[in-house]
Amino acid sequence: MTALSLSPRALYEEVAELLRQRIFRRELEPGSWIDELKIAQDYGISRTPLREALKVLAAEGLVTMKVRRGAYVTEVSERDLSDVYHLLGLLEADAAGIVAATATESQIEELQTLHNELEAAVKPGQQDRALFFEINERFHMRLLEIANNRWRDQMVADLRKVMKLNRHHSLLKSGRIEESLNEHRALMAAIAARDAATTLQRMQEHFRNGLEAAN
Secondary structure (H helix, E strand, C coil): CCCCCCCCCCHHHHHHHHHHHHHHCCCCCCCCECCHHHHHHHHCCCHHHHHHHHHHHHHHCCEEEECCCEEEECCCCHHHHHHHHHHHHHHHHHHHHHHHHHCCHHHHHHHHHHHHHHHHHEECCEECHHHHHHHHHHHHHHHHHHHCCHHHHHHHHHHHHHHHHHHHHHHHCCCHHHHHHHHHHHHHHHHHCCCHHHHHHHHHHHHHHHHHHHC
C-alpha cells in the first residue's frame, strides 16, 4: 500500500480521522486488533503520532486499549447500545422540542428541505441506504445546531460516534428504512405545527424504534 500524504494539521489528529473513517466504513471491524506497525508503515509515520491518535479514539469510545495486548476496535455490547440510544433520545428529544417552540420559519424550511431529500432517497423499489444514512445525520445535526446548546452538541457528537459502530446494521434490517422515514414524517409534522410536546415524544419514539432495530 502506498504511503498517504498527510496534511499540515497536527499529525495525530489527521491519523485519528483516517482511522475513525476506516472504523465507520467497517474496514476495521469491531473487535479487531489494530496492527500499529502495519498502519504506521502504510501511512509513512512513526508509531508515536499513531499512538496519540489511538488515545483520541479511545477517549471517543471507538477504540479499546488492552494492557500488553494493544488497541482493538470497540465492540458495542447490548447494554452499551441501550445506554447510548437512551441518552441520545433524551438529548435530541429535548433539542427537538426547543426547535419546535423557537425556530424561525426559515430554519423550519431548512429542516423540511432535508426531510424532502430523505424522501427522495427512498423511492419505490429503489433505496440508497448510504445516502439515506448521510442525509438523516445531516437532519439531526442541523436540528441540534438550531437548538443551539454547544454542550449538548458535544455530548451528542461523542455518543453518535459510538452509535455508528452499529448503526449501519440497523438500517440493513428489512423495512427499517421505511419505518425511519415514517418516523421522520411524524417528527417533521410536529415541528411544522410548532407542537413542542409532540415533537419531543416523536423524537424519543424514533430512538426507541432505532434501538429495537439495532439489536
